[in-house]
Amino acid sequence: MSRLPPTPGERIDRSRTISFTFDGATVTALEGDTIGSALHASGRRTLSRSFKYHRRRGLFCCAGQCPNCLVAVDGAPGVRACVEPVREGMAVEHLNAWPSLGFDVMRATDLFGGPFTPPGFYYKTFIRPRRLWPLYEKVLRHAAGLGVLPSSQDERQWRTEYRRRHADLLVVGGGAAGLHAAIAAAGLGADVVLVDEGPEPGGRLLAEGALEQARSLAAQARAAGVEILSRASALGHYDGMVPVWQQDTLHQVRARRQLFATGTIEQPLVFAGNDLPGVMLADGARRLAAVYAVAPGKRAVLATTSDRGLAAAASLAAAGVQIVAVADLRERLSHDLREQPSAAAEPLLSAGAEILSGHTIVAASGRRAVSGAVLAPLGGGPERRFACDLVLVSGGQAPASSLPLQSGARAEYSERDGNFSLGTLPDGVHAAGELSGAGDGSGEAIALSGTLEGLRAAQALGFADAQTASLIEEHARALEQSRSAEPPVAVPPAVSGAAHGKCFACLCEDVTSKDIKLSTAEGYDSIELAKRYTTVTMGPCQGRMCQLASVRLMAGETAQSPESVGLTTARPPWTAVPMGALAGRPFEPAKRSPIHSRHRALGAAVMWAGDWRRPYHYGDPDAEVRSVHEAGGLIDVSSLGKLLVRGPAAGAFLDLMYPNRFSDLASGRVRYGVLVSDAGRITDDGTVCRLDEESFYVTTTSSGAGAVEQWFSWWLADWRMDAHLTDVTQALGAVNLAGPRAREVLASLTDLDCGPDAFKYLDARRAAVAGVACLILRIGFVGELGYEIHFPAAHGEHLWDALIEAGAQVGIRPFGLEPQRVLRLQKMHLIVGQDTDSESDPYAAAMPWIVKLDKDESFIGRWALEHLREREPQARLVGFEMAGARVPTEGAVVVLDGRTPAGQVTSARYSHKLGKVIGLAWVPAECAHDGAALTVSDAGATMAATVVTQPFYDPAGAALRS
């Protein structure tokens, strides 16, 4: 293992080694290493294979910005090796190469497939014959992509959390600017959260060896009360909410203001072979040496457009890397460099580097890694070839502006450096440090800008003290003064050396300069279209490395300025994030009846019914149906919606809400009601019971409870009526005791007179049952004598046990939803939402009697119902019985003439009681009469059925009223 001599700024502990495996081979690392630094130190140059051409890729940015070092760790793909700390025993594997990283058969697409793999090639090439597409797809999916997810994952094997964090100020970016801003704002009393992608805050300070300074700033921030989240990526800006992913936690940060200090991203240059292992961003190489004491290479060539690249190379030269040549794009340096070298170039010259000004790099060569570089004057001229194992590129600094752009900031093009800088920021958003262009990156200016924006944010938040205003002025003045003569920067050409080979604009998606050219030629001449066609900027780097390059290429092809080409819309996520982190903890609010534990104990098949968990049956639905007919059954209907409507206006209100009348309902009586919209369409149904003069008890369907409460309270608010609404759905449990022997079971548990004349059909009674105060409604959804008993939820188990115990002696047993569905179908009772849809009205649904147009009120739905009454509906809901024994699927088609679809089956069951298959269906109006013949088409089979319009079971309702 080769390491550079110890330096004070390194973040490794040379006394502690850590072992992990890479593709099965053991790698020894030091505490503090990332996977990338350890692999590079061990001599490995190829860490991955590229997306489309399966080219070798190695460390490139060393800052988590690019896709070149994506690996799988312990089975989880998409991990950025250059920022992921090593852990003892971790299993690291390469992505996207088969059979191995060293020998990848899909490399053929690069060597021979060039002409056949332009943008959109799979649509162009594999379009015929269509029947082979599934096969093509399988092969293509294998060829492309960035890794494979394990097909099964143990439930919550990887625990993820949501964490909500409210704050006054969120600072994104923990470099010098972000730290200074956080210290300033927190010092004035603001509640500040600072998030930073690095293992510890410091940003560029760390890469430049200023570890002590970084740590002291972080300590100051913590002392001021700043919460610092490290290894935490801000993913986007959603109307002021910024999700921050930190290992297994997704912090949802809702701060009153956001301050972005995300710095800049060093840009690559587009030249032939610019993706070879050994080609690195200059700052990345510098970071590798300074932080991890790993030599990026031995002999290096630098291509730069500014002093920044020279400084990085100088720092590497000081660490022992030989810099053999420098191509500095800046023309104006060429005359006076020898006589009066710039401060940045001096150390390189004295270390023996040859500096070629007005030159750039046109090619990097080498088979498995870089072995040489070709430099040439800008605009053509004699090429110079240098042997080297490292090519450093520094193509300028692009502000990391995606997050502020997402928040609504504007980007402005700057001719000086050929870059897009941040323009006007929306209210509540600040930018500081290099992101805001502070002093072209000098340390002093960055600190000033951070403090200044921190103070401004605190002031806007109302935390200013007596000195704040003058401090702000002072800092603003000092920052202005720090803007010395701007150091020269050259704008690189869109591409150079295209004749030498593939020049990659986009490393993530393997998009070359030729691909962009081709897409323009094919008419995709706007940057947004080219993005979608070539997928440039759509990969894991999200445009960090390729946005500017693609804009410049597009500008060249379409003869526009980069300004008029513009940037693509900035969108989240800014950083690649596992789906599991977004999914977070499972929250599945399951409602359970107060009797649920009894159903569990009975071994009920429990299913979702809306947001409730309900027993579907208790093992034998047929026997449960039979029991209801012959003795009795008990079903838990606690999920029914239950609303109290109280006050002197309650009756009048219900008259407005329902098409039928309730103000004339006697106390202690129950009436069925259907709710319709103002378009006359059925939205819900249930019963209404009058408790006393001013109190009504309304039940709704289980799934409609919330919507009905919302609907009622909306009209109460709009009309400002004096009626009080309380949703008591969850306060009360409810069971339906039904069957010929229900009366004697109920009577055995209450003092109430349950005689047929004392407690009639559609009566309501309030009485103690088994010692529990109950409301008992005599109604019959299932078609037998029945009592719906409502009671305080806290007494659910007690009441259930008492009823089951009393009922067991006469053969009463629990029944579930499935038997209930059979029983109600026998009575042709519809289920809203199952047998009706958003177009069903009471006339077509065979309930004309529910509409009382003789009411005076302009009740909801009245006007639409008046029109609907006058028109014969096209389809009507009817019952049917099948000629055969097959039960059609719910949703099966009713056909005319043997083939024309004309309706559909909404419910169907086999009824043992009746010995036939029965159901409900929407049929053409002309078929909606008893005896009409229907043809049902279901999964290719056609079946005969006959229309029935009266209930199949007990049409006169004798059992119900007994």
Next chain:
Amino acid sequence: MSAPGTGHLEFLAVNGAGADGDRTPLARSPMEAQARAAGARFAVREGWNVAVDYGEAAAEREAIAAAAGWSDCSHLGKLELQCASEEVAAILARTWAGAAGEHDQGAASERVPALTLAFATRAAGAWWCPLTPGRVLAICPSARTAALRERLHAAAAQAQRPASVTEVTTLYAALTLAGPAAREIFARFCALDLRASSTPLYGLRPGSVARTPGLVLREGEERFLMLFGWALGEYMWTVVEDAGRHLGARAVGADALASLQGGAEEEVGANA
């Protein structure tokens, strides 16, 4: 069933049928099974089967001091008053004046109630939580529910405009979270801003908890009462347990909660 006006609906009241010897049923929380599985020891208090401790009273108090404890308080009585907004103060003044005589704490006496939205007021041994200008939720120890309900009924009956009182004890299940980690636990399942600067003492925060309607009341420095739908008891226990366990919290009994020193919450939160 022919009484005029909006009378008491006994079928909404726990033990609404009155004492009836052996047949008086126990009232049970929707989280009873979860508390039992966590090792709860139960005792009957005011007709409720209450998880009084988990067999480790000292450890429970320690957890509250060091991290957090959550305790099932579903047995707390809950009453809802709906009336014209301009009559709220008068109805509560009558209720509190009446309650003061029977309650030796003498909580309200002559004080004019001044409810502020988003804040709970403590009076007559109960929390008074204004949900809207014309809707107030009272939360009280279960022993006081019936008496307070009658007082409220009597006070509401004298109102000029329609006023109704409804017992909603079993509409809301309740968990108390207490301890320094309580806020962090909430942050794992709800978006409410419970920082001390945003939710001062007695702050009332109706809003979504774990993707379901809820209400959080800051009863003490680090003590929060959370109400949510009764049918969601098992679900909410699971959510709180899952978030709390990773932050060093544990289930604690009603007794550990009652032993907490200081603050107005004692009288209300404790099932005296």
Next chain:
Amino acid sequence: MSFVLTCPNCGPREVTDFGFGGELSSRPRTRPSLRELGAYNYFRRNVAGVQREWWYHRSGCRAWFYAERDTRTNDVLWTALPGQEPDGAAPAGAAT
């Protein structure tokens, strides 16, 4: 979409706390013609700009209230219980 709405009763909450009731429209006071009824039931102005809307604090106090919101930016200008609109706000019907 994850903006913050201020419930007039409960204070600021995430938009997910609320139910959306759509833009304000007025129900006809007298029997509408078929065309008017159709317009009331099925047509919305759907403006790109500021509109007055109904919102419902579903997860909190369960009250309905008005909000004026810019549909382009999700900036909420104000919220109020019906009858408590801020001074200067156009009366509910006027926005139609």
